[in-house]
Amino acid sequence: MSTDRPEGRPLVAGPGTPDESSGPPESWEAPRERWLSTVVRPAFGPRSVLLEVVTRLLVPAILLFSVFLLVSGHNRPGGGFAGGLVASMAYVLRYVAGGRHELLAGLPMRPNGLLAIGTLLGCVTAGLPLLVGRPVFDSVKWEFTLPLFGEVKLLSALFFETGVYLIVVGLVLSVVAALGARMEAEEEEARIEERERASLLRRRRAAARAAASAPPPAAGEEPS
Amino acid sequence: MNALLAVPLLVPLCGAAVTLLLRRTPRSQRITGTTTLSVVVVAAALLLWHTRDGTIATAQAGAWEAPLGITLVADPTSALLLLVSSVVLLIVLLYAIGQDIGGLSRATPQVFHPVYLVLTAGVNLSFLAGDLFNLFVGFEVMLTASYALITQAPTRARVRASMIYTTVSLTSSILFLTGIALVYALTGTVNLADVSDKLDAAPPALRMVLALLFLVVFGIKAAVVPMHFWLPDSYPVALTRISAIFAALLTKVAVYAVIRTQTLLFARDDTSAVLAVIAVVTMIVGILGALVQSDINRIMSFALVSHIGFMLFGLALGTVAGLAGAVVYLVHHIVVQATLFLVNGLIRQYVGHTSLTDIRGLTAVSPALAVFFFLPALSLAGLPPLSGFVAKVALFQAGVDAGGLLAWAGLAAGVLTSLLTLIAIFRVWTRAFWGTPRPDVLEAREQLRSGANRGGLRIMTATTGAMVAVGVAVALAAGPLTEVGFTAAEGLLDGRAYVTAVLGEGAR
Numbered sequence: 001m002s003t004d005r006p007e008g009r010p011l012v013a014g015p016g017t018p019d020e021s022s023g024p025p026e027s028w029e030a031p032r033e034r035w036l037s038t039v040v041r042p043a044f045g046p047r048s049v050l051l052e053v054v055t056r057l058l059v060p061a062i063l064l065f066s067v068f069l070l071v072s073g074h075n076r077p078g079g080g081f082a083g084g085l086v087a088s089m090a091y092v093l094r095y096v097a098g099g100r101h102e103l104l105a106g107l108p109m110r111p112n113g114l115l116a117i118g119t120l121l122g123c124v125t126a127g128l129p130l131l132v133g134r135p136v137f138d139s140v141k142w143e144f145t146l147p148l149f150g151e152v153k154l155l156s157a158l159f160f161e162t163g164v165y166l167i168v169v170g171l172v173l174s175v176v177a178a179l180g181a182r183m184e185a186e187e188e189e190a191r192i193e194e195r196e197r198a199s200l201l202r203r204r205r206a207a208a209r210a211a212a213s214a215p216p217p218a219a220g221e222e223p224s
Numbered sequence: 225m226n227a228l229l230a231v232p233l234l235v236p237l238c239g240a241a242v243t244l245l246l247r248r249t250p251r252s253q254r255i256t257g258t259t260t261l262s263v264v265v266v267a268a269a270l271l272l273w274h275t276r277d278g279t280i281a282t283a284q285a286g287a288w289e290a291p292l293g294i295t296l297v298a299d300p301t302s303a304l305l306l307l308v309s310s311v312v313l314l315i316v317l318l319y320a321i322g323q324d325i326g327g328l329s330r331a332t333p334q335v336f337h338p339v340y341l342v343l344t345a346g347v348n349l350s351f352l353a354g355d356l357f358n359l360f361v362g363f364e365v366m367l368t369a370s371y372a373l374i375t376q377a378p379t380r381a382r383v384r385a386s387m388i389y390t391t392v393s394l395t396s397s398i399l400f401l402t403g404i405a406l407v408y409a410l411t412g413t414v415n416l417a418d419v420s421d422k423l424d425a426a427p428p429a430l431r432m433v434l435a436l437l438f439l440v441v442f443g444i445k446a447a448v449v450p451m452h453f454w455l456p457d458s459y460p461v462a463l464t465r466i467s468a469i470f471a472a473l474l475t476k477v478a479v480y481a482v483i484r485t486q487t488l489l490f491a492r493d494d495t496s497a498v499l500a501v502i503a504v505v506t507m508i509v510g511i512l513g514a515l516v517q518s519d520i521n522r523i524m525s526f527a528l529v530s531h532i533g534f535m536l537f538g539l540a541l542g543t544v545a546g547l548a549g550a551v552v553y554l555v556h557h558i559v560v561q562a563t564l565f566l567v568n569g570l571i572r573q574y575v576g577h578t579s580l581t582d583i584r585g586l587t588a589v590s591p592a593l594a595v596f597f598f599l600p601a602l603s604l605a606g607l608p609p610l611s612g613f614v615a616k617v618a619l620f621q622a623g624v625d626a627g628g629l630l631a632w633a634g635l636a637a638g639v640l641t642s643l644l645t646l647i648a649i650f651r652v653w654t655r656a657f658w659g660t661p662r663p664d665v666l667e668a669r670e671q672l673r674s675g676a677n678r679g680g681l682r683i684m685t686a687t688t689g690a691m692v693a694v695g696v697a698v699a700l701a702a703g704p705l706t707e708v709g710f711t712a713a714e715g716l717l718d719g720r721a722y723v724t725a726v727l728g729e730g731a732r
Contacts, residue, residue, distance in 0.1 A: 116244035116338075123238045126285075127230060136230035137285040137294070 036098040037105045048097075055097040059106075062090035070165050071158065080161030084168025091173055100181035103173075111174035118166030125160040228274070229283040229296040231267040232306060232348035235260055240341035247334040254321045257337050261314040261344065268307040275303045278711045280725035282354065290727045291418040295354030297726060300712035301551055302351040305480055308555050309351070311694060312472050312562045313344050319566055319687040320465040326680015328573060330377035331463055343369035343469070350477045354726060356404050356414040359481060363400065363445070367393050370474060373466045374458065381461045389458040396444035403437045410434070417726035420488050420719050428492075435490035439498070442485070445478035448536065449506040452529045456513065459528075460521035460578075464569025467521070471528050472562035476554055479535050483550065486539060487716045499540035500630040506533035507641040514648045520571065520578040520656065523648055524564050527604060530641055531557055537634040538619050545622035547713035552705055553615040556603070559698055560612065563600040563691040567593065570688055571656070573681065574672070575665055580652065585661030589669055592685060594657050596692050601653070603695055605646040611698040616642065618706060 035052040066087035073079030095103040108114075129138035139157040146152050239260030246252045275281055275298055285294040298306070317340065323329040346366030353359040371393075374386045408414055410430060411422040423431055440451070447455040455475070459467045486495060510530025517523045535557070538550025568578050570593055575583050587594040603610035616638065623635045672681055698705065715721060 112244055112247070116241040119237055119241035119244075123234045123241065127234045127238075130227040130230055133226075135226050135284055135287045136234070136296075138287050 036094065036102050051097045055093050059090045059094060062093070063087055066090070066165075070161055073161060074155055074157060080164030081168055083161075084165040085172070087165065088169045088172035091169070092176060095176055095180060100177075100184050103176065103181060107173065111170045111177055114166050114170030114173065116170075118163045118168075118170055120163070121166065122160050122163030125156060125163065128156075226283045228267055228271050229281060229298055229352060232264050232271075232310070232352065233296075233345055235263050235267075236341045236345040236348065240338040240345070243337040243341060247338075250324065250333050253333060253337045254324075257317055257341060258314070258321070260341060261310060261317055264310045264344065264348065265307070265314055268303065268310045271298050272300070272303040272307050272708075274298075275300045276708060276711065278715050278721075280715065280722060282726050290354075291413050291415045294358060295415060295417075295726055296352045297354035297416075297722070298352055299715045299722065299725075300708055301480070301483070301716055304551065304708055304712060305476070305554060305558075306348060306351045308558050309347055309473050309476075310344070312558055312691070313340075313347075313469065315687050315691050315694070316465055316469050316472075316562060316566070318690075319468075319569070319684055322680050322683025322687060323465065323569075324680070325683060326677030328677050328680050328684070329463065329465075331465070332376065335372065336376060336465075339369045339372045340469075343373065347473055347477055351480065353416075355416055356407060356419065359416075359484075360397075360400055360404060363477070363481075364397060366474065366477065367397065370466075370470060374462045374470075376463050376466060379461075385458040385461045388454050392444060392454040396441050399437065399444075400441045403434065403441055406434060406437070415726070416484070416488055417723040420491075421723055421727070423489060424492075431490060431492070432495075435486065435495050436498070438485045438490075439482065439495065439502075442478045442482040443502070446475045446482060446532055447478075447529050448502055448532055449509040449529065452506070452510065455529055456517075456522055456525040459525050460519065464565060464572060468562050468565035468569065471525070471565050472558045475528065475532060476558050479532060479550075479554060482536070483539050483547070483716065487547070488719050488722060491717070491719055496540045496542050497630060499536050500634055503533045503536035503540055504633055504637040506530065506536065507637045508533075511641045511644040511648065515644060515651075518580045520580060520583075520652055521565070521568050523580075523652060524561070524568065527645060527648060528561055530645070531604070533641070534616070534619060534638060537638065538622065540634065541622050541626045541631060542717075543622055543626055544710060544713045544717060545625055546619070547716050548706065548709035549615065549619035549622045551712045552618050552709040555705065556611040556615040556695075556698055559691065559695045560600045560604050563596070563688065563695055564604065566684075566688045566691055567597045567600070570596070570684060573684070574669055576668070580655045583656040584659035585665075586657045589661050589665060592689070596685075596688050597657070598653070599692050600695050601649040603699070605649055606642045607646075609699060611695055611702070614699055614702040614706070618709070 035049075035056045066083040068083075069078035069086060070080055070083035073082065091103060091106060094106050126137045129140075130136055137160075139155050141156075142154045144152055144154075239256055242256050243253045246256060271281065278300060281298045281303075282290075283296040284290060285296070288294070320329070320331070320336065320340075324331070324333050343366055346362050346364070346369055349362030350359060350366060351362075353362050371386065371390050374389055375382055404414060407419055410426050411419050413419055413422060444451045459470050461467075462470065486499070507530050510526050510528075510533065514523045514526035514530060517526060531553075535550045535553050538546045538548075538553060540546070541549075570590075571578055571583070571586065574586070574589055574593070577583075586597075599610065603612040606612040606616040620635055620638060623631045623638070672678070
């Protein structure tokens with residue numbers, strides 16, 4: 001986290017939580033508009049309007065692209081693994097731009113749940129052919145015509161790929177949650193503790209000065 | 225056949241997913257885990273029944289023909305090991321469940337159950353893999369799960385040990401991947417049967433290098449001297465349920481991989497001299513390590529290393545009898561190691577630690593515990609009529625039949641190791657089990673037995689007893705087991721049958 005923030009000012013400035021201190025915004029690039037879904041507290045450094053706007057614009061496009069990779073992957077480059085990696089990059093971008101609250105707000109469910117559902121989907125797709133006497137992992141092809149789309153070829157392997165997709169997203173997100181978000185939360189706790197200790201110290205000094213019937217403080221003793 | 229081969233892989237993974245979803249309800253997690261492993265045990269038993277006469281069952285995933293797709297293969301060796309390992313996995317899971325019910329463990333069940341089932345899937349895939357890359361995948365699934373398990377209830381010692389464990393395992397995995405790449409460059413395939421077929425044409429020197437490379441890869445994972453240093457350092461500090469399963473299975477999966485690759489891929493290359501020397505050194509160095517340790521868990525870890533040598537000795541002989549001995553020894557060793565580590569867990573429960581310097585009078589603390597330790601320990605040393613005796617007789621008989629300097633050296637080392645194992649065991653027995661127990665230990669026992677965790681302790685004792693019973697059953701079933709061992713060994717040495725079963729009659 002940046003250490004150049006003035007002490008005692010709220011870390012969050014934005015329309016969601018009006019800046020209580022009457023000073024100017026924390027830096028010239030701190031946006032006043034809300035671009036992401038939560039009150040932004042970026043994972044690294046100060047807020048950046050550029051990053052937030054780009055994230056807002058790119059995340060839907062990245063997710064759509066990941067779905068494209070997923071469905072086109074059978075005979076062309078792509079597939080569940082690549083699609084899952086791309087999709088998880090969208091969430092990582094949100095995390096970098098908006099911090100861990102933004103990451104949690106964007107998730108449909110906990111990473112563990114994604115992992116579990118992905119594994120289940122993959123195993124069931126792999127195992128279903130066994131019930132009709134076909135080899136494990138056997139795939140069925142359906143071809144039909146849809147309005148607007150035209151000829152559509154659907155393979156049952158797509159469900160397996162979807163499982164892989166969910167596993168990859170779940171895995172990357174649990175890594176981000178374990179290595180990034182948790183450390184961030186611990187840092188934040190430490191910072192809050194630090195601030196509380198500082199204010200306690202200030203209060204004690206003030207009390208001590210009041211008890212000493214307020215002699216004029218020596219220069220340099222007053223905390224700036 | 226298809227279904228039977230896929231069940232041991234798919235069912236544990238499904239179980240892992242379900243236990244992950246049910247992580248808020250420990251009860252349903254336990255039921256899911258037990259059901260899953262029971263299904264695997266049944267499937268493995270059916271698979272062994274199907275392959276008992278030497279039949280090789282294959283399944284081609286996605287109906288892709290053999291060298292192209294993923295092949296699953298079960299021959300008597302893999303089916304037998306699959307059955308034994310899933311029985312051990314089930315019993316250790318029940319032990320862990322008992323411990324959790326009694327609130328006697330610091331493990332996090334929410335993590336333990338899914339990861340344990342993933343480990344099961346990895347072990348099963350390693351046994352059933354029909355190509356090198358899936359063998360690698362099986363190993364990785366198993367090892368990744370083990371990285372998560374070894375740091376359960378993290379303490380400073382556990383995190384330190386897991387760093388060493390992870391580093392060593394990753395090193396070996398990188399070498400494994402390199403080996404696979406070299407094999408692919410040489411033959412253009414990774415299917416075991418196909419590789420076995422095409423390595424004929426490869427230059428003998430290159431084949432030898434590959435054979436030795438794979439020996440190093442699996443040797444690291446099997447904790448063969450001089451690549452054993454990580455094992456006695458990392459296993460003893462893990463939780464009981466985890467070190468039991470590690471000691472029983474992980475090294476043995478690697479031994480299975482050594483046997484599989486050396487017999488199927490590199491049968492023409494004479495690595496038997498290297499194997500015999502390694503086997504002798506492993507036996508002696510391992511057991512000498514066990515003699516100087518003063519912690520029961522560490523003694524058992526060194527004994528584990530030492531007895532890996534016996535299986536390699538069987539492989540080094542290269543005869544049907546030798547391999548049959550190695551297979552029977554694998555079965556015996558899986559069961560005995562799991563039992564001993566579970567007993568150590570019970571000792572830890574009663575006394576709080578397993579250091580010999582401060583334990584005495586365990587026989588008075590718990591007579592059942594003494595019996596549970598005594599039987600598998602004597603079996604480990606190879607005293608009749610226990611399973612260790614059966615396995616060692618099979619091996620020594622094969623050694624005598626084979627003759628030659630290396631065979632006799634192996635025999636001498638084997639006899640010496642058995643004697644030294646006996647000494648190591650009696651050191652534990654006289655110091656920990658004899659004498660009068662300390663009063664505070666007796667008090668703690670009364671508390672344990674009357675407190676709220678009484679039920680859990682009972683389940684733990686009962687499951688340990690079940691494991692001892694499995695060990696005795698192995699000895700009682702010595703006849704049929706040796707028969708299966710011989711069928712398995714014949715299958716291992718008959719590479720043609722394996723190749724034909726996988727690639728079809730059309731293969732060269």
